[in-house]
Amino acid sequence: MVKKIFSAVIFAGIIFFSTHIFAAPNTENSQAVQWYWLKSDDKYSKYFDPDSVKITKFARTDSGQEVATEIEAWTKTTYSPEGAADTIKSYGISSVLPDPRILSYSLALFKINPQTRMIQYAREDFYNARGQIIWSKADGRVKEINSQAFDEDFYAAIVDEVFRQGEVDRKNAEDRWIDLWAFTDKNGLTTNVSADTTTMQLKGSNLILWEWQTTKNSDNQTVEIRFMKKAVNLNQGTEKITSGEVWSISTKRWRDLDDENDGNYKMIDNSSPEYKGLVRLRSYVKNYPKWVTRYAIK
Numbered sequence: 001m002v003k004k005i006f007s008a009v010i011f012a013g014i015i016f017f018s019t020h021i022f023a024a025p026n027t028e029n030s031q032a033v034q035w036y037w038l039k040s041d042d043k044y045s046k047y048f049d050p051d052s053v054k055i056t057k058f059a060r061t062d063s064g065q066e067v068a069t070e071i072e073a074w075t076k077t078t079y080s081p082e083g084a085a086d087t088i089k090s091y092g093i094s095s096v097l098p099d100p101r102i103l104s105y106s107l108a109l110f111k112i113n114p115q116t117r118m119i120q121y122a123r124e125d126f127y128n129a130r131g132q133i134i135w136s137k138a139d140g141r142v143k144e145i146n147s148q149a150f151d152e153d154f155y156a157a158i159v160d161e162v163f164r165q166g167e168v169d170r171k172n173a174e175d176r177w178i179d180l181w182a183f184t185d186k187n188g189l190t191t192n193v194s195a196d197t198t199t200m201q202l203k204g205s206n207l208i209l210w211e212w213q214t215t216k217n218s219d220n221q222t223v224e225i226r227f228m229k230k231a232v233n234l235n236q237g238t239e240k241i242t243s244g245e246v247w248s249i250s251t252k253r254w255r256d257l258d259d260e261n262d263g264n265y266k267m268i269d270n271s272s273p274e275y276k277g278l279v280r281l282r283s284y285v286k287n288y289p290k291w292v293t294r295y296a297i298k
Contacts, residue, residue, distance in 0.1 A: 043083030180277030
């Protein structure tokens with residue numbers, strides 16, 4: 001039996017609607033689904049089912065426009081032996097699946113919030129080559145999609161099915177990353193910073209985005225890499241780091257990036273190298289207003 005629950009909440013002049021459908025998917029007949037190929041490498045092949053894409057929550061603005069705030073869709077991943085081994089290790093289920101060769105493919109039900117670029121694995125089923133489920137998990141991990149996310153191909157394709165704003169094209173574009181600033185200090189250390197345009201979303205005067213910062217010494221050896229999510233207030237000329245990771249040549253590993261300002265915005269000095277980046281971001285937002293406000297509720 002399929003049970004539907006409809007709900008509505010009014011907040012700040014916007015009506016939020018949600019539809020929850022509780023029904024077991026027909027995973028036993030997954031081979032009959034017309035899977036759309038997205039990408040392959042030595043470890044994985046990724047697919048999604050366009051027919052499974054559904055809007056399960058949306059917001060209605062004061063003007064009456066409906067904007068999807070939650071999207072569901074089924075995806076499929078097939079594994080090489082190496083990919084299966086890495087996946088089993090990542091999930092910590094070696095005791096359940098001691099032989100990676102058993103794992104052939106998996107199906108996952110995604111829940112996507114396009115306003116925050118967050119996804120949840122609402123359900124995952126791992127299969128052997130005979131199409132039998134060998135391990136399952138419900139209400140799984142929640143994560144944000146950025147350039148380092150395994151799930152980025154799934155996210156872009158599914159969101160494009162609903163909004164048709166060119167998420168896949170921007171992900172694959174040659175100018176996806178734009179240079180913000182570069183600076184060489186008195187010790188010969190050169191820092192270059194670029195911004196990922198796929199992650200840019202304007203919320204009020206705050207531009208939310210991910211940046212990649214690389215520092216090299218005079219021998220062109222990388223000594224530090226920072227991968228940072230930032231909120232940049234374009235009007236005030238301030239910024240803050242909301243999350244990120246840093247790699248250094250001394251530790252040769254990634255660790256969480258400490259926020260030196262304790263979550264507070266810092267002023268971008270107009271004489272600093274970072275100010276060139278602020279100017280570049282302001283210019284990008286001015287030139288591409290539709291892109292940075294895609295999926296916006298207001």
